[in-house]
Amino acid sequence: xxxxxxxxxxxxxxxxxxxxxxxxxxxxxxxxxxxxxxxxxxxxxxxxxxxxxxxxxxxxxxxxxxxxxxxxxxxxxxxxxxxxxxxxxxxxxxxxxxxxxxxxxxxxxxxxxxxxxxxxxxxxxxxxxxxxxxxxxxxxxxxxxxxxxxxxxxxxxxxxxxxxxxxxxxxxxxxxxxxxxxxxxxxxxxxxxxxxxxxxxxxxxxxxxxxxxxxxxxxxxxxxxxxxxxxxxxxxxxxxxxxxxxxxxxxxxxxxxxxxxxxxxxxxxxxxxxxxxxxxxxxxxxxxxxxxxxxxxxxxxxxxxxxxxxxxxxxxxxxxxxxxxxxxxxxxxxxxxxxxxxxxxxxxxxxxxxxxxxxxxxxxxxxxxxxxxxxxxx
Amino acid sequence: xxxxxxxxxxxxxxxxxxxxxxxxxxxxxxxxxxxxxxxxxxxxxxxxxxxxxxxxxxxxxxxxxxxxxxxxxxxxxxxxxxxxxxxxxxxxxxxxxxxxxxxxxxxxxxxxxxxxxxxxxxxxxxxxxxxxxxxxxxxxxxxxxxxxxxxxxxxxxxxxxxxxxxxxxxxxxxxxxxxxxxxxxxxxxxxxxxxxxxxxxxxxxxxxxxxxxxxxxxxxxxxxxxxxxxxxxxxxxxxxxxxxxxxxxxxxxxxxxxxxxxxxxxxxxxxxxxxxxxxxxxxxxxxxxxxxxxxxxxxxxxxxxxxxxxxxxxxxxxxxxxxxxxxxxxxxxxxxxxxxxxxxxxxxxxxxxxxxxxxxxxxxxxxxxxxxxxxxx
Numbered sequence: 219x220x221x222x223x224x225x226x227x228x229x230x231x232x233x234x235x236x237x238x239x240x241x242x243x244x245x246x247x248x249x250x251x252x253x254x255x256x257x258x259x260x261x262x263x264x265x266x267x268x269x270x271x272x273x274x275x276x277x278x279x280x281x282x283x284x285x286x287x288x289x290x291x292x293x294x295x296x297x298x299x300x301x302x303x304x305x306x307x308x309x310x311x312x313x314x315x316x317x318x319x320x321x322x323x324x325x326x327x328x329x330x331x332x333x334x335x336x337x338x339x340x341x342x343x344x345x346x347x348x349x350x351x352x353x354x355x356x357x358x359x360x361x362x363x364x365x366x367x368x369x370x371x372x373x374x375x376x377x378x379x380x381x382x383x384x385x386x387x388x389x390x391x392x393x394x395x396x397x398x399x400x401x402x403x404x405x406x407x408x409x410x411x412x413x414x415x416x417x418x419x420x421x422x423x424x425x426x427x428x429x430x431x432x433x434x435x436x437x438x439x440x441x442x443x444x445x446x447x448x449x450x451x452x453x454x455x456x457x458x459x460x461x462x463x464x465x466x467x468x469x470x471x472x473x474x475x476x477x478x479x480x481x482x483x484x485x486x487x488x489x490x491x492x493x494x495x496x497x498x499x500x501x502x503x504x505x506x507x508x509x510x511x512x513x514x515x516x517x518x519x520x521x522x523x524x525x526x527x528x529x530x531x532x533x534x535x536x537x538x539x540x541x542x543x544x545x546x547x548x549x550x551x552x553x554x555x556x557x558x559x560x561x562x563x564x565x566x567x568x569x570x571x572x573x574x575x576x577x578x579x580x581x582x583x584x585x586x587x588x589x590x591x592x593x594x595x596x
Numbered sequence: 597x598x599x600x601x602x603x604x605x606x607x608x609x610x611x612x613x614x615x616x617x618x619x620x621x622x623x624x625x626x627x628x629x630x631x632x633x634x635x636x637x638x639x640x641x642x643x644x645x646x647x648x649x650x651x652x653x654x655x656x657x658x659x660x661x662x663x664x665x666x667x668x669x670x671x672x673x674x675x676x677x678x679x680x681x682x683x684x685x686x687x688x689x690x691x692x693x694x695x696x697x698x699x700x701x702x703x704x705x706x707x708x709x710x711x712x713x714x715x716x717x718x719x720x721x722x723x724x725x726x727x728x729x730x731x732x733x734x735x736x737x738x739x740x741x742x743x744x745x746x747x748x749x750x751x752x753x754x755x756x757x758x759x760x761x762x763x764x765x766x767x768x769x770x771x772x773x774x775x776x777x778x779x780x781x782x783x784x785x786x787x788x789x790x791x792x793x794x795x796x797x798x799x800x801x802x803x804x805x806x807x808x809x810x811x812x813x814x815x816x817x818x819x820x821x822x823x824x825x826x827x828x829x830x831x832x833x834x835x836x837x838x839x840x841x842x843x844x845x846x847x848x849x850x851x852x853x854x855x856x857x858x859x860x861x862x863x864x865x866x867x868x869x870x871x872x873x874x875x876x877x878x879x880x881x882x883x884x885x886x887x888x889x890x891x892x893x894x895x896x897x898x899x900x901x902x903x904x905x906x907x908x909x910x911x912x913x914x915x916x917x918x919x920x921x922x923x924x925x926x927x928x929x930x931x932x933x934x935x936x937x938x939x940x941x942x943x944x945x946x947x948x949x950x951x952x953x954x955x956x957x958x959x960x961x962x963x964x965x966x967x968x969x970x971x972x973x
Contacts, residue, residue: 228956263888265957314626327622336812442955547601553608558965559632560619569886579959581605582945 225441231269234446239271241453247273249405250452251542253395254412255282255570256440262579264442274449277542278572280394280498281412283359284311285540285564285571287387288494289528292317295356295385298521299330305348306332307341308356311568316561318528338370338384345374345382354517356385362414364388364506365479368486371508371515385517386507389493391415392423393504397495399431401541408452410445411437413467420475421465428461439467486512494527496564497537536563539572546576553577612859612947616640630847630893631964635856653782653860656705656843659775676711678702679770685763687730689808691800691819695737697895698767700824701846703745707826708842708898710781710833711773713745719753719768726764734765745824747771779833785840786861790941791904791919795828795897795932796821797873798850802892803881814884816877823896828929835925838903838918845897848964851890853899854949855963865949867939867961890951891964896931904940 242248252258258278261267267276280286292315299306299322306322313322313334326332331351335341338355345353357367367384374382391412398404411424416437427435434455438448448466455462465471486509493505508516517523530536533551538544546552546565556562558574565573616639626633643651650658657678663671682698692700699716706713718738722731742749800821807814825844833839843853850872854865874882874889882889902922919937926932949961 226955228954231956262959263953264955265951265953265959266955268957269955323624323626324620324622327620327624340811442957547604552604554611557611558962559626559636577608578962578965581608581960582948582950 225439225443226264227443230443231446234443234450235269235271238274238446238450238453241450241457242271242273243457247275248407248453248456249275249277250408250410250449251277251279251398251406252410252438252445253279253281253391253398254410254415255285255568255572255575256414257410257412257438257445258282258572258575259570260440260442260445262575265580266442266445267580269446270449276410277406278539278546278575279398279409279542280495280540281360281391281415282565282568282570282572283363283389284315284568285536286389286394286495286498287312287315287358287564288496289317289530290494290526291387292321293319293528294518294523294525295354296320296322296325296330297523298354298385298517299325299332300328301352301521303351304331304521305344305351305353306330306356307335307344307353308332309336309358310334311570312356312358314561314567315564316567338367339373342370342374342379342382345379346377349381351381352520353382354385354521355382356387358387360389360391360412360415361418361483362412364483364487365418365476368479368482371486371512372482374515375512380514383515383517383520384508386487386505388487388506389495390489390504390506391419393501394495394498395424395427397498397501397504398541399427399433401543404542406433406542407456408434408436408461410448410452411435411463413437413439413444413471416465416467416471416475418476418479421463421471421473422475424463428463432461434461434464436464436466437471439470485509495540496530497540499537531562534563536565536573539563539565546573547581549573553581609947626965629964631852631891633965634848635963653784655709655782657709657711657771657773659709659711674711674775676706676709676773676775677770678705678709679768680705681766681768683763683766684805686805686808687734687764689820690804692822692895693734693737694765694767695734696741697820697822698769699738699741699745699747699749700822700895701844702769702771703741703747703824703826704844704896704898706771706773707824707829708781708844709773709775710779710829710842711775712830713747713771713773713824713826715750716742716747716769716771717751717753718749720755721762721766721768722754722756723762723764724756724759731765734767738767741824745826779839781839781841783841783843783857783860786857786863786865786901786941787840787903788863788941788943789904790840790901791922791937792854792865792867792939792941793900793902793919793922793926793935793937794845794850794873795825795900795926796934797875797878798845798894798897799874799878799882799889799892801895802849803878803889805893806885807881812885814881816881818875818877818881821894821896823931825896825898825931828926828931829898831929832900832922832925832932836902836918836921839900839922840903841901843899845894845899847893849889849891849893850897850899851888851949851961852964854961857899857901858949859947861941862946864942864945864947865939866942867949867951869951869954871936871938873934873936873938888961890961900926901941
């Protein structure tokens with residue numbers, strides 16, 4: 219397939235892998251965080267760790283939109299979904315995220331009308347087709363998905379639709395990275411920066427990571443060779459004693475981002491004073507809400523929501539996993555009480571969640587997998 | 597691997613093997629998706645209630661002996677029996693419709709038991725307001741499919757429910773078939789060294805249905821692969837007596853079938869990503885949707901496990917090698933022209949499917965969890 223196969227070439231991977239190994243200083247280890255869940259997914263899906271030399275460890279960051287949704291928000295959304303006449307819409311991954319009273323799937327089984335959509339514009343279509351129902355889109359995601367929600371609200375306003383609203387849960391990557399950098403005891407040598415987010419915000423906003431915290435950051439694409447190349451670029455920076463923001467994904471990411479998308483977001487949304495992140499707690503100015511001007515399209519204003527905070531289950535260590543302090547398998551309930559079919563924590567839900575990715579794709583160590591693979595070839 | 601990680605993974609293995617338990621209070625869409633939740637429901641509710649030796653292996657059909665009363669001398673016949681319901685939406689899609697799907701699905705379930713399909717039943721649940729013309733189209737399509745597969749629809753049933761209580765038309769088919777030969781097939785029969793084959797490119801039916809719903813605004817020239825596999829299977833069984841197990845890869849896709857084999861046989865299945873046939877349009881659509889084609893439903897593909905090149909092989913001579921014989925037999929049939937050997941059975945790690953990625957890594961291919969797309973077969 220054009221534009222895909224060239225980023226999955228095993229020979230190029232081996233060459234890059236050798237170059238990375240050549241940059242490892244003897245006796246030293248390197249720990250890099252891939253902030254974005256999309257990267258986590260690619261790493262496990264393609265078995266990318268098999269190409270990394272032993273001294274390099276990847277830790278998975280908080281960049282999975284589903285993983286950072288706190289249980290209280292899920293309960294609020296279900297509260298809206300269970301109101302008479304409401305059609306709740308959201309992305310497929312959201313349907314299994316557990317709240318205090320179960321997930322969307324459970325609410326649908328109890329009778330709520332919950333529909334999976336591929337884009338907020340699909341939710342708008344449902345609203346047009348059902349003028350006697352209230353259609354709500356539960357919006358989740360980082361800067362990548364925020365502009366499409368903003369554009370949908372603008373379109374609904376232009377059409378004067380009265381039966382459509384958005385429950386806005388959009389979050390921002392910079393406060394999350396800051397929270398990670400400020401969390402005590404963290405040892406990271408650099409970041410693989412989120413490519414999709416950067417198509418919107420560009421590379422400039424990460425400047426503080428390199429400048430104030432002295433950590434290199436390379437914005438990377440989502441094909442396995444992109445990530446391997448980003449790791450090579452991080453290793454080069456370290457070898458040369460630099461800490462800079464670099465753009466590996468220049469074929470897609472403009473340094474300055476997408477000003478039109480940013481304007482649409484700014485028109486419709488504003489930062490919340492604070493927002494609760496699963497595992498990271500309340501982070502000031504880290505999420506967006508609908509501006510007063512578009513109040514008619516704000517589900518939280520239209521429907522009265524309890525807005526309660528629900529403590530995460532005691533056994534769940536998603537917070538530690540999201541901060542990179544624990545590997546997924548180090549969580550007490552990993553793979554036993556908490557599995558993709560019965561997730562206790564959000565990291566086990568989406569295929570971008572570190573725990574689900576590790577459970578689904580990477581549950582066996584590189585060595586053991588290699589042995590099995592060799593046995594099969596005999 | 598550290599010993600701590602080893603311990604955790606052993607615990608996970610034990611958890612995967614423990615008795616299925618349904619935790620939900622209500623049926624959710626995930627219970628119909630064909631993955632782990634479906635399996636759990638079947639084991640914890642139906643198997644628990646109906647338990648008997650014929651049901652227990654949870655094959656696509658039950659195979660049993662009946663005395664042949666007309667034949668003196670205590671001769672017996674071996675029959676296969678199966679049933680399946682079809683709730684696909686839309687009812688008509690490129691390459692087929694609910695009618696031929698319902699006939700082919702049941703024919704295929706019998707074929708993968710090693711049986712020659714003979715007679716089918718057809719039950720219809722129709723919604724008030726459903727156009728009679730559409731029902732005629734479905735019936736005509738079923739008749740054509742039955743003729744193509746060489747089976748007869750010999751009994752049926754019709755129910756009508758009020759508007760809003762069904763999605764137009766649901767079809768249930770059951771079928772019986774006869775096992776001509778002493779074929780013993782089963783998901784628990786795979787052994788290390790066996791070869792794993794698939795009879796053609798995967799994922800076409802599932803992608804066709806997703807696109808036919810018109811919700812995705814993706815255009816691709818894909819048609820359903822729905823087809824009767826009894827001829828293909830007969831040719832395969834004729835060519836080699838070394839087939840261990842056959843499964844048609846419907847809901848849950850090839851990945852789910854391979855997991856069922858790995859778990860039931862206590863073996864590992866190692867698949868080469870490069871070797872798995874996927875048409876470019878299907879691959880492209882799957883890339884865009886973020887779906888793995890290994891999990892996408894097929895309606896005309898069979899997964900074959902055959903005693904591999906470790907048995908009956910003469911060095912350098914592929915004739916008499918069961919895996920190669922099987923491949924040649926599949927490719928010799930019009931429905932198996934693009935068949936491929938996609939992997940091998942290994943001893944370790946038992947119960948798991950591993951994929952050697954085109955990128956040069958290795959990963960697990962676990963059972964489907966949840967339901968990325970509702971009702972495709």
